[in-house]
Structure formats: structure tokens, C-alpha cells
Amino acid sequence: MLPLASSCVTGTLSRERSQLAPAAGALDGLVPGEADLDACLAALGAPLIVREDRDQQVLLWGWRELRGWSLRASISLVRGANTNFSFANDQDDLQAVMGVFDGDWRLILVRRGRLADLQQRWLPRVPGTPVRRES
Amino acid sequence: MRLALCLLSLSLLPGCFLSRSHLNQPIAPETVERIVPSSTTAGEVAELLGAPLEVVQLGYKSAWRYEFTVEKQAALFLFLVGLRGVDNQADRVWVFFDEEGVVSHVGSTFAADEAGFDLPWSPFGEEAAGEAAPDGVAGPQGASGSAGAAGQQ
Numbered sequence: 001m002l003p004l005a006s007s008c009v010t011g012t013l014s015r016e017r018s019q020l021a022p023a024a025g026a027l028d029g030l031v032p033g034e035a036d037l038d039a040c041l042a043a044l045g046a047p048l049i050v051r052e053d054r055d056q057q058v059l060l061w062g063w064r065e066l067r068g069w070s071l072r073a074s075i076s077l078v079r080g081a082n083t084n085f086s087f088a089n090d091q092d093d094l095q096a097v098m099g100v101f102d103g104d105w106r107l108i109l110v111r112r113g114r115l116a117d118l119q120q121r122w123l124p125r126v127p128g129t130p131v132r133r134e135s
Numbered sequence: 136m137r138l139a140l141c142l143l144s145l146s147l148l149p150g151c152f153l154s155r156s157h158l159n160q161p162i163a164p165e166t167v168e169r170i171v172p173s174s175t176t177a178g179e180v181a182e183l184l185g186a187p188l189e190v191v192q193l194g195y196k197s198a199w200r201y202e203f204t205v206e207k208q209a210a211l212f213l214f215l216v217g218l219r220g221v222d223n224q225a226d227r228v229w230v231f232f233d234e235e236g237v238v239s240h241v242g243s244t245f246a247a248d249e250a251g252f253d254l255p256w257s258p259f260g261e262e263a264a265g266e267a268a269p270d271g272v273a274g275p276q277g278a279s280g281s282a283g284a285a286g287q288q
Contacts, residue, residue, distance in 0.1 A: 012217040013255040019224065020246050021259070037231070037240050045244030046227040050200070052193045065259045103194070105231075105240070 009073045018094065019048070019063040027097065030110055037105035044097065048115075051123050055103055058122055062096040062115040098122060150212040153252055158204040159188065161247070162226045170230060170241050177236040184228070195234040202227045209252035220257065224250040 026043045029035065040059065049060040070088035077083055096115035100122070102108050111118060166183050169175075180199065181187075187199035203226040210219040224246045231240040251257070 010215055010217065012219060014218075015220040015253055015255040015257060017222045017224075017253070017259060020244075020249065037242075041229075041240060041242035045246075046229045046242040048227075050191045050193070050198045050229060052191070055194065057193050067255060 008075065009071070011072075012070045014066075014068050014070070016064060016066045016068075020045075021063045021065060021095070022061065022097065027110070027112070030099070030107060032107050032109055035107040037101055037107070040099050040107060047099075048096075049119075049123075053100075053122060056108070057101040057105070059099045059101065060096050060115065060118060060123075061098075062094040064094045152208075152210050154208045156206050157247075158206075159202055160185070161203045162201055162228055162243075162245075164243070164245055167228055167241065167243050170238055172238050172240060175238045177232055177238075180230055180238065184230075187230075193231075196239070197232045197236075199230045199232070200227070201230075203247055205247040205250045207250045207252050209254055211254065218254050220253040220255060222250045222253055224248075 022044055030040055030043060037059075044061045047059040048062045049058075051058045051060075068089050070086065072084070072086040074082055074084045094115035096113065096118050098109075098111045098113075098118045099107055100109035100111075111122075162184070169183060170180060177197075177199075184201050188202050189200040191198045191200070204223065205225070206221065206223040208219070208221050210217065212218075226243075226245045226247045228241065228243045230238055231242075233239045
């Protein structure tokens with residue numbers, strides 16, 4: 001009975017970390033109009049994403065620190081017919097800091113939020129841009 | 136009867152696994168330190184670090200990405216409950232070039248060694264720093280999460 005019962009209801013506790021969150025206060029010195037790329041790289045390290053958006057450069061630093069649990073139940077109603085139920089309370093999204101820089105690598109904008117939201121709002125749909133160097 | 140008892144005992148035994156996987160080649164911090172802004176060229180960077188994983192064109196400028204990723208997983212399965220931890224960390228370097236193909240900036244993070252076999256109750260970076268500093272003052276960058284982050288010009 002017990003092996004059968006274990007297949008009916010199972011719970012999972014999970015912890016997931018991807019990349020490292022910025023240190024506390026790392027963003028304090030990153031003031032638009034004052035900070036530049038060097039200050040951002042020193043405070044936040046290497047970004048996850050670098051893109052160009054028109055004449056501006058967009059850099060994104062992202063991380064995930066997640067604890068969650070899930071529950072899965074499987075019930076045999078009649079012979080040959082099972083029903084499954086699963087629930088998870090974790091949200092699979094990365095947190096991010098975005099910095100927008102002008103052509104001289106001066107910081108002009110800082111935003112913090114979900115990586116997916118920032119990408120959708122700020123990054124062009126086509127990754128990268130064509131080479132414009134004249135041959 | 137004995138067989139049933141044996142099966143029952145086996146079903147109650149916990150199972151566990153540890154796994155480690157990595158992607159791309161490790162990046163040596165000493166090699167990255169040899170990249171000097173305003174001096175090192177794209178060709179020299181390619182000689183030092185090899186072909187980049189990604190090249191991003193930024194108008195007439197460009198940026199190259201190098202990355203070494205480590206993922207560690209630990210899981211423990213008890214009778215009705217499973218415990219699982221995944222930690223994915225990376226050594227990552229972005230090298231920025233100016234219009235002439237000379238390095239203008241370098242940003243690096245060396246955190247692959249930070250990946251651990253953690254289970255759900257393991258603290259995250261800020262929590263661990265809080266435990267290390269009971270008065271609530273966060274520790275230095277290395278203790279609170281941005282280990283090895285560096286930028287240079």
C-alpha cells in the first residue's frame with residue numbers, strides 16, 4: 001500500500017539560484033548623468049545582456065533567487081483512467097537591473113524589475129543590429 | 136511476508152543525487168587582467184581568450200562575451216517529500232571595443248566557484264551575509280554576492 005500511496009501524493013521543496021544578486025547598496029552610486037560604464041561594471045560585474053537600441057546601449061544584469069514548493073496528486077478513478085493535479089507556487093522569472101548608456105558610455109537611465117518585462121519594454125525584438133561600418 | 140517487509144523497507148529508503156555540469160571553457164582571471172583598455176586590440180583579445188561566445192555590434196563599436204557556466208544540483212527524495220536545489224553560476228567577461236577595434240572597457244564576474252550543492256533551507260547571498268554579520272550590516276561584496284565583480288578602463 002505504501003509504495004502505491006507514494007505515487008498518489010508527492011510534495012517537493014525547491015531552491016533555485018541563478019547568477020548572484022548585486023550586493024546591498026551596489027546601486028546607490030549609480031546615478032544617471034553622473035555614473036559611467038566603468039562605475040556600473042565595477043559595482044555590478046559583467047552584465048547578462050548587452051544590446052544596442054537606436055543610439056543607446058542597454059545593459060542588463062539579472063539573477064534569480066527562488067524558494068518554492070509544488071504538490072502533485074494522482075488519483076485513479078476507474079481502471080485505466082487516472083487524473084493528475086499539480087500545483088506550484090514558484091515563479092520562474094529573473095530579477096534584473098537595467099542600465100541605459102549614451103554614445104559616450106554615460107549612464108542615462110537605471111531601471112529595476114523583472115528581466116522579461118525590461119526586455120520587452122526596452123530591447124529591440126531583433127537581437128543585435130547590422131554592422132554599419134563602411135568598407 | 137518477508138518479501139513484503141523487504142519491499143516495504145526499500146520503499147521507505149530515501150534516494151538522492153548530486154550532479155555537476157559545466158558549459159564552455161573556464162576563464163582564467165589572470166588572462167583577463169592582461170587585457171588593457173586603450174591598448175589591447177581585438178586580435179590580441181582573440182589570442183588571449185579565443186573566439187567569443189557572442190559578438191554584439193553597438194553602432195561602430197562592439198562587445199564580445201565570454202562565459203563559463205557551472206550548474207550544481209542536489210536532490211533528496213524521501214517517502215512523500217522531495218527536496219531539490221539548483222545553483223547556476225558563471226564566470227563571465229564582456230570586452231567592449233571602440234570604433235578602431237581597441238578595448239575600451241572590460242567587465243568581469245567570476246562566480247562559477249560560488250555554485251554549491253544547496254538544499255531548500257540553504258541561505259541566499261544576502262541571508263548568508265546577514266548571518267555572518269549579526270548586527271545586520273552587510274559584509275563586503277565577496278560575502279554578499281558580487282564576488283569577483285570588476286570593471287576597468
